[in-house]
Amino acid sequence: MDFNDTPSEAAYRAKARAWLDANAERKTAKKDSLPALSLTEALERARTWQRTKAEGGFACITWPKEYGGQGGSSLDNVVYSQEESNYLVPGGFYAIGLGMCLPTVLAWGTDAHKERYVAPAVRGDEIWCQLFSEPAGGSDVAGLRTRAEKDGDEWVINGQKVWTSGAHYCDYGIVVVRTDPNVPKHKGLTMFIIDMKAPGVEVRPIKQMSGESEFNEVFFTDVRIPDSDRLGEPGQGWKVALTTLMNERLAVGGGGGADWEELLGLAQEAEMEQTLATANSAVRERIADWYVQTQGLKYTRFRTLTALSKGQTPGPESSISKIVSATKMQELGSFAMDLQGQHGIVRDREISPNAAVFQNQWMGGAGYRIAGGTDEILRNIVAERVLGMPQDIRVDKDKPFSEMPAGK
Amino acid sequence: MNFDFSDDQKMLKEQVNKFLTDKCGMDVARRILDGDEPYAKEVWQGLVDMGLMGIAIPEEFGGLGLGALELCVVAEELGRVAAPVPFSTSVYIATEAMKLAGTDEQKKTWLPKLAAGEVIGTLAMSEGPQAAGPRSVEVSFSGGKLNGTKIPVPDGSAADFAIVLANTGGKGDKALSFVLVDLTAKGVTREDVKTIDPTRPHATISFDNVDAELMGEEGNGWAYTQEVFDAAAVWMAFEQIGGTEASMWMARDYALERYAFGRLIGSYQAIKHKIADMYVKLELARSNAYFGAMMLNDKGAELPQAAAAARISATEAYRYAAQENVQVHGGIGYTWEADTQFFYRRSKLLALALGSSIEWKDKLVARLEARNAA
Ligand SMILES: Cc1cc2nc3c(=O)[nH]c(=O)nc-3n(C[C@H](O)[C@H](O)[C@H](O)COP(=O)(O)OP(=O)(O)OC[C@H]3O[C@@H](n4cnc5c(N)ncnc54)[C@H](O)[C@@H]3O)c2cc1C
Numbered sequence: 001m002d003f004n005d006t007p008s009e010a011a012y013r014a015k016a017r018a019w020l021d022a023n024a025e026r027k028t029a030k031k032d033s034l035p036a037l038s039l040t041e042a043l044e045r046a047r048t049w050q051r052t053k054a055e056g057g058f059a060c061i062t063w064p065k066e067y068g069g070q071g072g073s074s075l076d077n078v079v080y081s082q083e084e085s086n087y088l089v090p091g092g093f094y095a096i097g098l099g100m101c102l103p104t105v106l107a108w109g110t111d112a113h114k115e116r117y118v119a120p121a122v123r124g125d126e127i128w129c130q131l132f133s134e135p136a137g138g139s140d141v142a143g144l145r146t147r148a149e150k151d152g153d154e155w156v157i158n159g160q161k162v163w164t165s166g167a168h169y170c171d172y173g174i175v176v177v178r179t180d181p182n183v184p185k186h187k188g189l190t191m192f193i194i195d196m197k198a199p200g201v202e203v204r205p206i207k208q209m210s211g212e213s214e215f216n217e218v219f220f221t222d223v224r225i226p227d228s229d230r231l232g233e234p235g236q237g238w239k240v241a242l243t244t245l246m247n248e249r250l251a252v253g254g255g256g257g258a259d260w261e262e263l264l265g266l267a268q269e270a271e272m273e274q275t276l277a278t279a280n281s282a283v284r285e286r287i288a289d290w291y292v293q294t295q296g297l298k299y300t301r302f303r304t305l306t307a308l309s310k311g312q313t314p315g316p317e318s319s320i321s322k323i324v325s326a327t328k329m330q331e332l333g334s335f336a337m338d339l340q341g342q343h344g345i346v347r348d349r350e351i352s353p354n355a356a357v358f359q360n361q362w363m364g365g366a367g368y369r370i371a372g373g374t375d376e377i378l379r380n381i382v383a384e385r386v387l388g389m390p391q392d393i394r395v396d397k398d399k400p401f402s403e404m405p406a407g408k
Numbered sequence: 409m410n411f412d413f414s415d416d417q418k419m420l421k422e423q424v425n426k427f428l429t430d431k432c433g434m435d436v437a438r439r440i441l442d443g444d445e446p447y448a449k450e451v452w453q454g455l456v457d458m459g460l461m462g463i464a465i466p467e468e469f470g471g472l473g474l475g476a477l478e479l480c481v482v483a484e485e486l487g488r489v490a491a492p493v494p495f496s497t498s499v500y501i502a503t504e505a506m507k508l509a510g511t512d513e514q515k516k517t518w519l520p521k522l523a524a525g526e527v528i529g530t531l532a533m534s535e536g537p538q539a540a541g542p543r544s545v546e547v548s549f550s551g552g553k554l555n556g557t558k559i560p561v562p563d564g565s566a567a568d569f570a571i572v573l574a575n576t577g578g579k580g581d582k583a584l585s586f587v588l589v590d591l592t593a594k595g596v597t598r599e600d601v602k603t604i605d606p607t608r609p610h611a612t613i614s615f616d617n618v619d620a621e622l623m624g625e626e627g628n629g630w631a632y633t634q635e636v637f638d639a640a641a642v643w644m645a646f647e648q649i650g651g652t653e654a655s656m657w658m659a660r661d662y663a664l665e666r667y668a669f670g671r672l673i674g675s676y677q678a679i680k681h682k683i684a685d686m687y688v689k690l691e692l693a694r695s696n697a698y699f700g701a702m703m704l705n706d707k708g709a710e711l712p713q714a715a716a717a718a719r720i721s722a723t724e725a726y727r728y729a730a731q732e733n734v735q736v737h738g739g740i741g742y743t744w745e746a747d748t749q750f751f752y753r754r755s756k757l758l759a760l761a762l763g764s765s766i767e768w769k770d771k772l773v774a775r776l777e778a779r780n781a782a
Binding site: 045133135136137138139140143162163206207208209211251266269270272273274277280282283302330334337338339340341342343344345346347348351352353359362363366369370371374375376379392395396399404405406 | 442533534535536537538539540541542543544558559560562593599601602603604605610669670671676678679729731734735738739741742744745746748749752756757759760761763765766767769770771
């Protein structure tokens with residue numbers, strides 16, 4: 001057991017580091033994040049970086065070369081990500097597309113799809129979003145109501161999606177819709193590639209509790225999608241969606257924000273009423289707890305990677321990463337606010353410690369515990385799919401969708 | 409044993425509840441969140457009309473001269489609607505500080521106006537991202553002049569006067585004194601700060617050689633703060649309980665409307681147990697708050713422990729209920745449009761208003777040790 005690179009991993013790491021040194025700025029203790037920009041500027045910055053990576057041979061490392069990837073191993077990918085995390089590079093905009101949507105296209109698309117869509121996404125020219133959740137259901141995605149009806153060699157889509165992250169700047173999306181309401185709900189779904197600029201697609205931003213507007217409602221009025229943009233067979237949409245969701249569990253790891261290290265830094269400077277915060281044992285205990293969680297997740301990831309490198313595919317156990325990190329994000333933010341005393345309520349990049357990261361993650365953590373599988377759903381997945389416990393009594397599995405009860 | 413509020417107190421509670429339900433729905437909190445009014449003036453006026461600011465102010469200073477219990481029932485109702493008014497700052501804190509430490513002259517000047525709701529007072533403690541206290545306070549008062557900057561000051565833009573916890577040069581806990589300053593005085597500048605809860609605005613207040621006067625004994629500011637906070641902790645616990653209960657019912661009602669997988673989400677144990685836990689925490693908090701109220705009203709010897717227990721219990725109950733109410737709502741709970749946010753914001757604001765739970769837990773054990781040693 002060791003963490004040493006094999007000779008080929010070491011060579012790849014050296015190559016990645018040299019390339020990053022030439023193309024990006026290394027993080028320092030003083031400067032560990034890029035400056036905040038307007039949406040348009042931030043998008044441009046991310047686009048430029050994605051293109052640079054693609055040209056340098058470090059974008060979508062594990063994808064086939066013929067579609068713009070590098071044909072590399074998953075360990076190459078990990079080595080690169082580890083190195084990249086030491087540099088100031090923009091992230092975010094491409095995570096859903098390249099982490100979830102395009103892997104679905106690669107798994108289910110025709111050769112024509114792969115040729116048309118994959119390379120431009122790798123280069124950063126086209127951004128993708130995931131159109132699954134609807135007002136009627138996010139946890140229960142398969143309860144969705146957006147309909148598609150066949151008309152010649154086109155499908156006509158009507159309905160609504162919600163919580164679609166990034167829809168306001170995306171070019172394409174994968175959308176799962178109901179094509180047959182008269183069969184049980186999982187059997188009547190079909191997945192399509194949708195052009196977000198197509199006539200009849202209307203995107204309305206939703207303001208989040210945090211004050212930002214990163215997600216949207218998306219309305220479809222008689223939107224026409226050619227049958228050739230279908231992913232998988234009609235009625236196979238749920239299976240296709242599971243590919244996306246499996247990738248989601250892998251793609252979302254930590255929710256971002258500050259960790260024990262920033263908290264320790266804060267505690268070393270913050271006076272409490274009686275002592276410096278680091279002299280208070282309750283503070284020390286929390287820092288220790290979060291250190292242990294972070295290390296536990298890190299080494300769990302290493303075990304997953306080792307399994308990956310031996311050709312195994314990670315299963316539902318990867319859900320634990322989000323179960324731990326989403327709650328940690330919220331609670332660590334909250335505790336750090338406690339250490340700031342009454343000033344903990346101040347949420348201002350200019351005057352709050354660490355550019356208000358703690359206040360922001362206390363806010364954002366509340367959303368992150370819901371996004372991409374809620375805490376409760378992830379625990380169900382672990383209990384049912386890892387530990388083999390029975391499902392809750394299901395009333396929705398065999399009845400035709402059109403006969404299901406529904407509420408708000 | 410009769411461990412309950414009196415019929416009169418319950419009637420007052422109902423009356424306040426009726427007024428706030430009518431005039432201070434969530435749309436009012438939303439108006440303050442989205443706009444730039446410092447607080448809901450018409451709600452404040454309605455509370456003035458009921459005489460609520462003067463409940464615990466002696467009759468000789470224009471108040472109703474009632475005990476602590478009446479204020480408890482008012483506080484609970486204010487918490488239930490996350491009322492966007494500077495009541496806690498002005499009534500539980502500034503008024504108590506004035507009653508405790510003010511000279512006769514100062515009381516005569518300010519208490520009748522406080523009782524009539526004509527002025528708003530605040531207590532300015534914090535100066536930066538750490539606990540305010542003898543180890544950290546640097547704003548100075550000497551030769552009748554106040555200098556330095558306080559941030560964030562609760563309701564700092566709306567307040568007419570501030571009681572400033574200032575450094576007067578003594579040693580240890582004796583370093584601090586209460587200093588009374590008129591916020592319209594020359595040399596005072598105020599600016600709103602961005603916080604997690606814009607429905608209760610806070611300000612940065614800078615003092616540049618401002619004329620001010622000592623309040624109470626020099627060097628006694630920290631001891632006064634503890635005493636004021638013990639009383640405020642009890643009232644605030646009731647406000648937190650109101651918010652906890654509102655969050656719990658909001659979650660319960662949603663769990664009875666929302667379907668997932670063909671069933672009400674309230675039929676899943678993960679959701680049922682979550683809401684049952686809210687209830688358990690709420691009831692423990694309520695009982696601790698009742699005991700705090702009894703001790704406060706009777707000036708009982710157990711007040712220091714009772715106040716701390718009420719504070720810790722209510723802070724935890726509100727944290728859990730507000731946070732898990734968002735979770736029960738799923739995506740919709742994390743939007744600007746949803747009312748879940750008011751309680752999420754307010755729960756944290758109140759949790760930090762009198763010092764964090766970490767401090768209160770420390771204090772509680774120290775107080776238990778002191779009691780047991782005696
Ligand atoms: C910041 C953010 C970004 C998002 N981005 C996207 C996106 O890009 N694309 C997209 O398609 N969606 C996105 N979502 C939607 C997200 O996937 C859903 O919000 C989530 O799956 C929950 O669904 P819901 O909101 O309908 O809540 P519901 O499913 O209605 O859940 C309500 C509550 O019931 C609980 N519950 C439901 N079923 C069960 C059960 N069987 N057992 C126990 N408890 C249960 C839930 O845990 C939750 O607490 C995003 C959400 C957020 C907050």
